[in-house]
Every structure is written in C-alpha cells, then in structure tokens.
Amino acid sequence: MIKLKSVFINGLGLIGATMARIIKAASPTTTITAFDSKQENVTTMVAAGVVDQTVDFATGASQADLIILATPVSGICESLHQLAQLDLKPGVLVTDVGSSKETILRAAEPLMDRGVQFLGGHPMAGSHLTGSQNSRLDLLANHSFFLVNGNASPTTIKAYQALLVPAQLHFSALTAEQHDQLVSATSHLPHMVAFALTNTIIPEVDDMAIDPGIPSGGLLDTTRIAKADPDMWTAIFTSERADLLAQIDQFQKQLTRLRTAISVDDQESIHDQLQAANTARRRLEDKR
Structure with a gap:
C-alpha cells in the first residue's frame, strides 16, 4: 500500500x-x-x-x-x-x-x-x-x-x-452534484434557518420590558447552530447560492402551506403536516 x-x-x-x-x-x-x-x-x-x-x-x-x-x-x-x-x-x-x-x-x-x-x-x-x-x-x-x-x-x-x-x-x-444537493438540504438550509430564526426572535425579546429568564428549550435547540462561525458560513452560502436558493424556495412553500392552514383554522391540515414532520424526524433518529 x-x-x-x-x-x-x-x-x-x-x-x-x-x-x-x-x-x-x-x-x-x-x-x-x-x-x-x-x-x-x-x-x-x-x-x-x-x-x-x-x-x-x-x-x-x-x-x-x-x-x-x-x-x-x-x-x-x-x-x-x-x-x-x-x-x-x-x-x-x-x-x-x-x-x-x-x-x-x-x-x-x-x-x-x-x-x-x-x-x-x-x-x-x-x-x-x-x-x-x-x-x-x-x-x-x-x-x-x-x-x-x-x-x-x-x-x-x-x-x-x-x-x-x-x-x-x-x-x-x-458525485460533486449529488454531494452539493444533499449537503444544501441537510446542512446549509438548517444553518440558514437557525441564523434567520435567531435574528427574528432575539430582537423581539430584547425589546420586551421583561426578563425572559432561562430561554425555552425549543429556542435553544433550534438556534444552537446559529453560534457557528460567521466567516465560514458566509463563504459556504456564497459558494453554494444556486442549491441553497432552491432549498429556501422549498422551505418557503412549506411555511406558506402551514401559514395558510393556520390562517383558516384548518386543524386537520395542521395536524397532518405536523404528523408528517414528526414521523420523518423519528425516522432520521432510527437511522443513526
């Protein structure tokens, strides 16, 4: 060898x-x-x-x-x-x-x-x-x-x-194409969402005249990766624009679908979407 x-x-x-x-x-x-x-x-x-x-x-x-x-x-x-x-x-x-x-x-x-x-x-x-x-x-x-x-x-x-x-x-x-599509969906989009979610929530909390105390587990869990290195992720986002933008578009469709169901009080649709996500997330853990 x-x-x-x-x-x-x-x-x-x-x-x-x-x-x-x-x-x-x-x-x-x-x-x-x-x-x-x-x-x-x-x-x-x-x-x-x-x-x-x-x-x-x-x-x-x-x-x-x-x-x-x-x-x-x-x-x-x-x-x-x-x-x-x-x-x-x-x-x-x-x-x-x-x-x-x-x-x-x-x-x-x-x-x-x-x-x-x-x-x-x-x-x-x-x-x-x-x-x-x-x-x-x-x-x-x-x-x-x-x-x-x-x-x-x-x-x-x-x-x-x-x-x-x-x-x-x-x-x-x-292949390079397979890799970039997969990583954009499983890593780049989640990081983008974590950064955006943090920038949405934290200013609102800071503007409240209330001490939030210990943040909720849900907030900490979903924003943990927003602590990642900004220099590295700026380079990643700008080098993978096409794949990431396609993933953002798909994410926006899911948000719009859930927002529509909430706005018209379509509880069956809300439950179906949440159940689908719940099942998919558990399946990910089963593969580890």
Whole structure:
C-alpha cells in the first residue's frame, strides 16, 4: 500500500486540527506540518505534539505526500490555484474538507490536468465551537465522510482512508452534484434557518420590558447552530447560492402551506403536516 508519511495541512481550525489528531493517532511516525494564519491554532497543535512543525504554504506543500486543504471554500479554491503552480512530489494526493464540491472540483482542474491526484472530501460533522483548541479525536466519530473523487487512484484512496481509521467514519462516494444537493438540504438550509430564526426572535425579546429568564428549550435547540462561525458560513452560502436558493424556495412553500392552514383554522391540515414532520424526524433518529 502507498505510504503517506508526510502530511501538510493548510488550516488548523476545528476540522483541520481534528484531521491532524486523527492522522497522528493512526500513524504516530507520520510527519505533520501545517500552516494557519492564526498563530494560536498552530501553537496549540505543536504544544500537543500533534503537529511537528509550522511551515509556509509553498514549503509544506512541496514536501508532502498528502496535502489537506482545511480553510473556508474560497481559501481552498485559492490554494488549489497555488498548488497548480508549484513543484509537488510525484504521487502526492491533494484533498480537502470543504462543503462545496462542484466549486472545488472546478478549481482543482488545472492541478489534475498536470496529473496530480485530487480527492474531494467532506466530513459531515462539526461544532459551533471553533479553533484548534476545540478539536478532538472523536469529533467525527460515527458520522458520514463524503468522498468526491477527481482523479485519485483506488490504491491512493485506500491509503488515505487508512489514515482516518481512528475517526470511526462512514465513507460514502458521491458525485460533486449529488454531494452539493444533499449537503444544501441537510446542512446549509438548517444553518440558514437557525441564523434567520435567531435574528427574528432575539430582537423581539430584547425589546420586551421583561426578563425572559432561562430561554425555552425549543429556542435553544433550534438556534444552537446559529453560534457557528460567521466567516465560514458566509463563504459556504456564497459558494453554494444556486442549491441553497432552491432549498429556501422549498422551505418557503412549506411555511406558506402551514401559514395558510393556520390562517383558516384548518386543524386537520395542521395536524397532518405536523404528523408528517414528526414521523420523518423519528425516522432520521432510527437511522443513526
């Protein structure tokens, strides 16, 4: 099997640092170098003995058997353009952890045209917490990890998967289009709704001359992901406009349908819609 003994990670935020922890657990002798614009992220991982050395992007990329791009989508695309101009090691694998695969695959085309192997990746897990200090080995455990292959060989893909064994992932292969449609519906829309719901409710509560005390569980449950990183989600929303706008349109149709039923006191329709949602939500839990 191909040995990926030198790893360079560009971006040591929550996911990038978690990937570093996973790889170090799988192969303690693997050398991990990294770059991050926030020095505290690098310092944390070097102090933990996970990252062996901090390097600049060009140096780290040129020396690596495996390059992991773990910045926001716009940064991943820029990094792919940079990589296409660098002299990389023969057989190097370039991968990423971004959420917008069609955009990223297009950006990787010049690199693949040079014969460099590219494998898109996306772990379907995370946290509203940010930074390497919140990374942990089990962050991605029992979650899906989508693989969108550009031109990586089966042997190289197996070698990469072997480095991620400690994460206890469920790997799924998708096309870029399938990935983006699925993720837009299951992740991007829920985050958009949480942000919008928070911006709707909190100003109203703040304007009331009443101390709400401890907020209701329903409010906390449905707005938890609004604590997610605004920089990252701005990049996601703007890179996936078409799919997200289509999902928003579908959501508005559901809101309109429920609003209409409430406005005319159609209790049967209200109950049917709530029951359908209840059943669907329970079915999701049954699959876990």
